[in-house]
Amino acid sequence: MTTCDRYQAWMVEALYGELDDARRAEFEAHLAGCADCAAAMHELRTTAGLMSRRRRPDPGAEYWNGYWQKLQQRVAREDSTFVDASRFARRRSLGSWGYRVAAVVALLAAGAWIGRTVLAPTPNPAPVVATTTPDSTPRALAAHQPSQDTTAAPAPEVAQPRREPAPIDAPAGEPAPARDVPVENESPAVLASQSEAHRYIERSQLLLLAVMNGDPADSTAFDIHKQRAGELVSVASSVREGSDDRRVQELVAQLELILREIAHIEQGSDADAVELIRSRVDREGVLLRINVEQMRSAKPTQTDGAID
Amino acid sequence: MRDESPQLVERLRAGEPAAFREMVECYQRDVYALAYDLCGNHHDAEDLSQEVFIKAFRAIGSFRADAKLGSWLYRITMNAHIDNKRRKPVQLVSIDARDDDEAQPSERSLEFAASGARPDQTAGAARFQVDVENALDALSTQERAVFVLRHYHDMKIGEISQSLSIAEGTVKSLLFRSMRKLRDRLAHYGDEVGDLA
Known part of the structure; x- marks a missing residue:
């Protein structure tokens, strides 16, 4: 300097x-x-x-005398509970507790998720799941080969990766459901839109993490961030409309606003603009919301095939 | 921004509806003035100032008893304005188009003439007011916010930093940058006015 x-x-x-x-x-x-x-x-x-020397025009005494009335009219349009002020105060108080409880639950869930996915020991790459029937025919094989004579000579044991065990109680004649199909019955279209929304959220998360942790002076990296943010903004509305989950829609909308800010950073890596974006992400707890949504969307899947 | 009585704050926190009317009547001009400085036109300023009071009403439970009501309302105004600007789609206006607009009698100049200009004002003075508003419009949302808070609402750099949750250095930088942009936009007026001091 x-x-x-x-x-x-x-x-x-x-x-x-x-x-x-x-x-x-x-x-x-x-x-x-x-x-x-x-x-x-x-x-x-x-x-x-x-x-x-700039002068601010004054709307005049008549305007100010009618200001309260106009405000009341607007409130009446927007919220019929305006007159009950104490309810707002109570709601705020309850809301604060609600947020705190939700935050605690989210933290616990995050811990559990990390424990299960990140810290869990790596599964054996190809453990043998021997699910033999009393007649020594593997149940999985039986399930997939309904017409096969189960009294035939014992077949060799079926060795499958642990992540794709066959259900032990699949009725003969029906194909075994895929391992990762959610328990709830949802149409393929719904699943596709949910998947798209969650991919969008994940991509946004990665971008936000890069913006939050990157070097604002690295203009090359920020040009890439801006480009990616622009790409995400361009598909945000279709992602939002494709999802029927209100919380996902809200999160995507919130992300869209922030991504729009990133996409419109004026030049290279405007440090002030980046700082404003970072403080907004912090203030609104966007990354936490993403984590909560990801945990919420990790729907239960069918349990691994148990060994009798 | 005027100081409020402690009794008013207590009544507000207790949720007394009459206290809200009192608060609105006490601060409506200040909040509107800031809203006008931020938005640059009456319609948006009115809309924003009303939004501020509605938000304040709903969030009064979060207001700390030791805080200043005026500063709190200012903070709500700033945040609401910045959020509104973010929600609106980005409008791309070419420099040429902006210059063309300025060459025409704009809605703003009509508004100014209708509500603020005195009969003895010359056309040149009215034109100056329009040029100043256009110069403010050329600032980014953050630059404008920092400038109007410091220049027209007498908030210290440290107070602005707290209100907007940005570093003091950033406030100074935004302020300096906004002054440079305003200087460039108003360069043709030269030293006509003289020093601030």
Whole structure:
């Protein structure tokens, strides 16, 4: 930082009288010997003087006398409970507790999820699941081969990866359901839209993490972030409309607003704009909301085939 | 922003409906003024100021007794305005188009003439007011917010930093940048006005 840069950083404080005595004396001494800074300061003062001449039109006494009435009319349109102020206060109080309980539950669930998925020991890549029938015919094989004579000679044991065990009680003649099919019955279209929404949320999460943790000075990386944010914004409405889950819709809408901000960062990596985006993500707990949504959407799947 | 009585704050926190009317009547001009400075036109300023009071009414339970009511309303105004701007689709306006707009008598100049201009005002003075509003419009949402809070509402840099939840250095940077942009937009007025001091 050059000497002039140092004093330039003080100019707005000097303009509005926010420099303490020591800094003001130092600043004025510098201006006395630096024509460039003196000229810059003069320009600032001139601009401030021009802006001080701006006048704000007053709507007039009649407007102010009717302001409360207009406000009441708007409230009546928006919320019929306006007159019951205490209810709002109570609702706020209950809401605060609700948020706290939800936050605790979310943290516990996050811990459980991390424990199960991240910290769990890696499963044996190809454990043998021997699910033999009394006649030594593997049940899975029996399930997939309903017409096969189960009294035939014993077949070799079926070795399957642990993640794709066959159900032990699948009725003969029906194909075994896939391992990862959710328990709830949902149409393929619904599942597809949910999957799309969750992919969108996951991609947004990755982008936000990159923005939150990246170096704002890295303009190349931010150009990529901006591009990705723009891509996500362009499909946000279709993702939102494709989902019939209100919470997902709200989250996608919230993400869209933030992504739009990222996509419209003016130049390269505007550090101020990035900081505003980061503080917004923090303030609104966006990443936590994403985690909660991901846990919520991790629907129960059918349990592994138990061994009799 | 005026100071409120402690009794009013207590009555508000107790949810007394009459206290809300009192609060609105006490702060309506201040909130509207800030809203106007942020939005630049009466219609949006009215809409925003009403939104602020409705939000304040609903969130009064979260208001800390030791906080200042005026500062709290300012904070709500700022946040509501920034959120509204984010929700609105981005409008891309070419520099040429903006210049063309300015060359025409705009809605803003008519509004100004109708509600604010005195009969003795010259056309040049009215034109100046329009130019100043257009210069403010050229700022980003954050730059404008920081500038109007410091310049027209006498908030200290530290207070702005707290209200907007951004670092003081960022406030100074935004303020400096906004002043430079305003200077560029109003350069043709030169030293006509003289120093602020």
